[in-house]
Amino acid sequence: xxxxxxxxxxxxxxxxxxxxxxxxxxxxxxxxxxxxxxxxxxxxxxxxxxxxxxxxxxxxxxxxxxxxxxxxxxxxxxxxxxxxxxxxxxxxxxxxxxxxxxxxxxxxxxxxxxxxxxxxxxxxxxxxxxxxxxxxxxxxxxxxxxxxxxxxxxxxxxxxxxxxxxxxxxxxxxxxxxxxxxxxxxxxxxxxxxxxxxxxxxxxxxxxxxxxxxxxxxxxxxxxxxxxxxxxxxxxxxxxxxxxxxxxxxxxxxxxxxxxxxxxxxxxxxxxxxxxxxxxxxxxxxxxxxxxxxxxxxxxxxxxxxxxxxxxxxxxxxxxxxxxxxxxxxxxxxxxx
Amino acid sequence: xxxxxxxxxxxxxxxxxxxxxxxxxxxxxxxxxxxxxxxxxxxxxxxxxxxxxxxxxxxxxxxxxxxxxxxxxxxxxxxxxxxxxxxxxxxxxxxxxxxxxxxxxxxxxxxxxxxxxxxxxxxxxxxxxxxxxxxxxxxxxxxxxxxxxxxxxxxxxxxxxxxxxxxxxxxxxxxxxxxxxxxxxxxxxxxxxxxxxxxxxxxxxxxxxxxxxxxxxxxxxxxxxxxxxxxxxxxxxxxxxxxxxxxxxxxxxxxxxxxxxxxxxx
Numbered sequence: 001x002x003x004x005x006x007x008x009x010x011x012x013x014x015x016x017x018x019x020x021x022x023x024x025x026x027x028x029x030x031x032x033x034x035x036x037x038x039x040x041x042x043x044x045x046x047x048x049x050x051x052x053x054x055x056x057x058x059x060x061x062x063x064x065x066x067x068x069x070x071x072x073x074x075x076x077x078x079x080x081x082x083x084x085x086x087x088x089x090x091x092x093x094x095x096x097x098x099x100x101x102x103x104x105x106x107x108x109x110x111x112x113x114x115x116x117x118x119x120x121x122x123x124x125x126x127x128x129x130x131x132x133x134x135x136x137x138x139x140x141x142x143x144x145x146x147x148x149x150x151x152x153x154x155x156x157x158x159x160x161x162x163x164x165x166x167x168x169x170x171x172x173x174x175x176x177x178x179x180x181x182x183x184x185x186x187x188x189x190x191x192x193x194x195x196x197x198x199x200x201x202x203x204x205x206x207x208x209x210x211x212x213x214x215x216x217x218x219x220x221x222x223x224x225x226x227x228x229x230x231x232x233x234x235x236x237x238x239x240x241x242x243x244x245x246x247x248x249x250x251x252x253x254x255x256x257x258x259x260x261x262x263x264x265x266x267x268x269x270x271x272x273x274x275x276x277x278x279x280x281x282x283x284x285x286x287x288x289x290x291x292x293x294x295x296x297x298x299x300x301x302x303x304x305x306x307x308x309x310x311x312x313x314x315x316x317x318x319x320x321x322x323x324x325x326x327x328x329x330x331x332x333x334x335x336x337x
Numbered sequence: 338x339x340x341x342x343x344x345x346x347x348x349x350x351x352x353x354x355x356x357x358x359x360x361x362x363x364x365x366x367x368x369x370x371x372x373x374x375x376x377x378x379x380x381x382x383x384x385x386x387x388x389x390x391x392x393x394x395x396x397x398x399x400x401x402x403x404x405x406x407x408x409x410x411x412x413x414x415x416x417x418x419x420x421x422x423x424x425x426x427x428x429x430x431x432x433x434x435x436x437x438x439x440x441x442x443x444x445x446x447x448x449x450x451x452x453x454x455x456x457x458x459x460x461x462x463x464x465x466x467x468x469x470x471x472x473x474x475x476x477x478x479x480x481x482x483x484x485x486x487x488x489x490x491x492x493x494x495x496x497x498x499x500x501x502x503x504x505x506x507x508x509x510x511x512x513x514x515x516x517x518x519x520x521x522x523x524x525x526x527x528x529x530x531x532x533x534x535x536x537x538x539x540x541x542x543x544x545x546x547x548x549x550x551x552x553x554x555x556x557x558x559x560x561x562x563x564x565x566x567x568x569x570x571x572x573x574x575x576x577x578x579x580x581x582x583x584x585x586x587x588x589x590x591x592x593x594x595x596x597x598x599x600x601x602x603x
Contacts, residue, residue: 067516069478069489094510098491101438101475102482110439110566113473123571128434129349130469132356134576135364135435140567178488181517184507199601232601258494258531259513273601295580296600298593302584309579315593316586325594333598 002032005085005143006053007076009067009095010040015047019091021155023148024051027089028156031120037079038165039072041065049161056165057082063172066180071172072099077106078170085143089118092147100145110141116152131291151270151291199234200271200292201225202262206278206299208252211320222253224323225277231330235271237262239279262289276311277319280304298322338502339396340523341456342387344423345445345464345480346380348405348413348432352469357575364435364573374409374432376417379465383529385537387463388421390496399423400455402448404441405432407558414551419544420537425551426452427558434470435573437566442479444561449484457484459523466491466509466528474528481526488520491528 006027008020016024016038028034028051036053038045043058059075076099080088088104090096097113104111117125123136124146207221229236238253238260262269274292278299289295289310297307302316315322350356350372357367366372376384384401391397400423403410407429414425428448449455449462462481467474474491481489492509499505502522507515509530585593 067510068518070487073487094492094508094516097474098478098489098508102478102489104475105439105442105479105482110437110568111475113475126473128471128573129356129366130352130472132575133358133573135573136571138569138571140569175487177521179519181505181519183510184515184517185513258533259509261531275597275601294600296597298597302586308582308584311582312580313583313585315588315597316584317588317590317593321590322593322597325590326597329594329598 002030002086003035003084004030004032005035005037005080005083005088007037007079007088007090007096007100008039009072009093010038010043014040014042014044017091017093018155019093019150021048021157022150022153023089023091024048025156026118026148026153027087028052029120029153030087030089030118032087035083035085037076037083037168039064039075039079043165045163045165046160048156048158049163050158051156053163055083056163057168058165059168059170061172063176064170067095067098068175068178068180069099069102070175070178071170072096073103073106074172074175075170076100076103078168080107080143082166082168088143088145090145090147092149096147100147104143104145107143108141109143109145110139111145111147112137112139113147115146115148118146118148118153149270197233197235198272199232200237200262200269200274201229201232201234202237202239202274202276202279202289203253203256204239204277204279204299206280206319209278212318217320218253220320222255224320224327225253226255227327228323228330231327231334234275235269236260237269276307277323279307338459338522339394340390340398340461341459342391342397342399342461342463343449343452343455344380344384344387344399344401345449345462345477346384346401346403347377347441347468347470348374348403348409349377349434349469351375352378358573364570365433369433370406370409374405374413376413377465377468377470379467379469379529379531381417381465381536382532382534383463383465383527384417384421384423385534386496386529386532387461388423389534390461390498391422394498400426400452402426402428402445404428404430404444404448404561404563406430407555410558411555414548414555415544416539418547418551419539419541422543422547425547425554427554428561429558430561430563432470434468434472435570436471436563437568438471438473438476439479440564440566442476442483444563445476446480446483449480457524460484460486460525461523462486462526464528466493466530477526477528484524486524486526488524489526489528490518490520492530493527494530494532496527
């Protein structure tokens with residue numbers, strides 16, 4: 001029976017994030033002999049102790065507390081060699097996406113990222129050309145490292161159980177040429193793409209165009225957009241055109257940075273609901289919406305090519321008016337709560 | 338310290354083109370050779386950021402290593418050459434997104450290793466953190482591994498050279514944040530996201546200057562076969578989802594707002 005290694009990195013509390021639990025569940029579904037490998041300052045494997053793994057391996061210590069290519073790759077390589085796995089499943093996190101392709105090379109295997117489905121017969125689904133072409137593929141190279149996108153498998157939810165964790169040694173000498181200083185939020189301090197948010201709000205270029213009164217009302221647009229994002233605790237995304245305008249130094253909507261961008265060179269978020277406003281355009285915009293489950297749009301063009309057939313509901317209306325009312329309703333609901 | 342900056346950048350179909358898979362055993366795009374191509378958007382950011390750094394640090398030099406069909410590379414370079422100063426290292430081969438990233442990495446690493454006069458102790462190896470073709474973000478790490486570079490960063494938006502020569506790097510991580518790291522210095526690998534620079538304006542004079550080295554580089558581009566890496570495809574298809582869009586017109590903003598708020602609360 002093939003050995004399947006689930007690889008997880010722990011969070012500050014020693015536990016695993018939701019994406020990791022989804023990857024664990026996907027690994028369990030492959031049907032081989034499951035081995036759990038954990039990396040972090042410390043690990044608490046009891047929370048997933050009932051997952052049925054034959055072994056629990058861990059690389060721990062201060063050097064492995066922070067995400068860093070050299071130490072993460074060394075830890076993952078050591079665990080993978082100790083496990084002797086043919087398939088390695090991990091969550092598509094920035095940490096593993098940075099390190100695991102290099103680890104696959106060290107192990108003589110192959111890596112596939114942004115995998116959206118994984119079946120027991122060895123078929124993996126992923127998208128090519130920025131979510132425009134869907135493929136189902138296989139790998140003969142072993143070990144096969146699979147980075148699973150968030151939201152593509154149910155999260156493991158078994159009962160905790162005490163387990164014995166085998167400590168694996170990974171080299172630390174010479175691996176600390178890079179020091180992680182910390183984290184910084186986007187300069188605007190505003191939320192960008194928050195995977196935990198229920199709603200994604202996408203601001204299109206229409207917000208910066210002349211409105212019915214012939215005036216450009218970017219100040220009002222900023223107030224409405226940020227007001228909604230704060231009240232609804234929504235993720236904030238923007239189309240590429242808006243981001244480019246910001247990047248070119250125009251005083252358009254300066255709080256929108258490249259981190260807000262969805263679509264071709266931006267993110268392709270996964271939220272339960274998405275509300276697009278003043279977005280026009282075809283495929284590049286649609287790309288950013290591929291994985292939004294319920295989609296609604298507000299814009300002035302009833303024939304908008306991207307919204308028709310892609311959104312569930314298209315409100316042909318002035319987004320300024322609609323969002324002002326939406327914000328009033330959300331504010332009233334919050335005040336009454 | 339001056340830098341030797343090598344940017345890996347492939348070519349991809351212009352993002353505004355409609356793409357369809359072509360029928361056949363090996364996956365490819367319909368009319369792939371006819372589609373207008375551009376330098377991969379993320380690689381382009383890597384190139385612009387690298388050229389900007391080289392301009393700021395005297396004695397630095399930028400190479401652009403690109404794997405693609407020679408004719409398409411020539412077409413793309415006519416535009417790219419006007420935007421940044423670099424020396425091209427061209428490799429004639431497939432630019433398809435359906436090729437294996439590790440096999441592509443092997444070709445790129447070999448091309449980089451063969452650059453005459455490249456000082457690896459001063460090497461900043463750059464590229465896009467993903468491509469608009471394979472969209473995997475798995476190539477650069479393997480190029481780095483093959484060249485022995487263990488200081489690797491992905492989703493880079495900012496690079497700052499500190500007074501002591503160390504490099505401070507901002508990488509995109511979850512939650513709209515940047516992870517800030519300080520690295521001792523080269524050799525280092527930077528997989529750029531979008532960075533902070535806008536697309537440079539076309540500079541025909543720079544283009545003419547670049548083309549003097551680009552044309553010979555294209556002429557002597559060696560052909561490279563890209564292995565499959567044990568990758569095979571069961572299916573390659575366009576998504577078929579088409580939604581029945583309900584159009585709501587001539588309705589007061591109040592009513593629309595109420596409907597949106599109720600929908601959000603569901």
